Amino acid sequence: AQSVTQPDIHITVSEGASLELRCNYSYGATPYLFWYVQSPGQGLQLLLKYFSGDTLVQGIKGFEAEFKRSQSSFNLRKPSVHWSDAAEYFCAVGGYQAGTALIFGKGTTLSVSS
Amino acid sequence: EAEVAQSPRYKITEKSQAVAFWCDPISGHATLYWYRQILGQGPELLVQFQDESVVDDSQLPKDRFSAERLKGVDSTLKIQPAELGDSAMYLCASSSPNPGTGETDTQYFGPGTRLTVL
Numbered sequence: 431a432q433s434v435t436q437p438d439i440h441i442t443v444s445e446g447a448s449l450e451l452r453c454n455y456s457y458g459a460t461p462y463l464f465w466y467v468q469s470p471g472q473g474l475q476l477l478l479k480y481f482s483g484d485t486l487v488q489g490i491k492g493f494e495a496e497f498k499r500s501q502s503s504f505n506l507r508k509p510s511v512h513w514s515d516a517a518e519y520f521c522a523v524g525g526y527q528a529g530t531a532l533i534f535g536k537g538t539t540l541s542v543s544s
Numbered sequence: 545e546a547e548v549a550q551s552p553r554y555k556i557t558e559k560s561q562a563v564a565f566w567c568d569p570i571s572g573h574a575t576l577y578w579y580r581q582i583l584g585q586g587p588e589l590l591v592q593f594q595d596e597s598v599v600d601d602s603q604l605p606k607d608r609f610s611a612e613r614l615k616g617v618d619s620t621l622k623i624q625p626a627e628l629g630d631s632a633m634y635l636c637a638s639s640s641p642n643p644g645t646g647e648t649d650t651q652y653f654g655p656g657t658r659l660t661v662l
Binding site: 434464466471472473474475520522524529531534535536537 | 548584588639641
C-alpha cells in the first residue's frame, strides 16, 4: 500500500535550535517527494521537492531535505529555527506520471519556544 | 506570481443544506485536484480533472458530492445535502506536466475553503 508516515505529531523547538522532521514513505514506483507547510487556516505552500539527482535538496526559508532510498525516508531539516516557522508540515509522495495525485502524511505541528 | 483562487474562504451551513465551492486554477494548468483535509489530518484526494474530464473520483461520495469543470478551466465542488461529518478544509490544487517529458510537476494549492456544518 502507498503511504506516508510522519512519526512525530507535535515537536517543540527553541528558537535558534536545529530542526529535523521525519518522513517515511511506502510507494510502489519511483517516488516524487514533497514537503509543504501550512499556517493556521491557510492553504499549503511548497517548501521543496525531490524528483531525481542530488539527494540533498534545498528549499525556501532555509529548509533542506535529504532523500535516502535505502531507508525510504525524506527528512526535513533546518539549522536554525525562527519563531515564524511555527506551522504544520506535511510530507507527500507522488509518482512520475503527470497528474498523479499526492499521498500526504498526517502532518507534524511545529511549535517554537523563545 | 500566479495563484490558485478559491471562494468562499469560510462557509457555515446547517446540515441538509446545499453548499458549493469554487476554484480557479493557475492559468494553463490542465490538471485540477480537489482535496479534503479533516482537522488534524493530511489532505486526501476527492476528485481529479484533466482538462474537463474526471480522471479519478473513486474517493468522492457520489451520493452527495458532485464536481464539474465544464470548460476545463475553473471548477465547482458541490455538497447536497451537507452532513456534520463534512466539516473540513476543502483544498483545490492545480498542476501542469513538464512539456516534452510528461513528467509530474508541482501541485500548487489555493487557500482553501473552511466548511463548518452545524
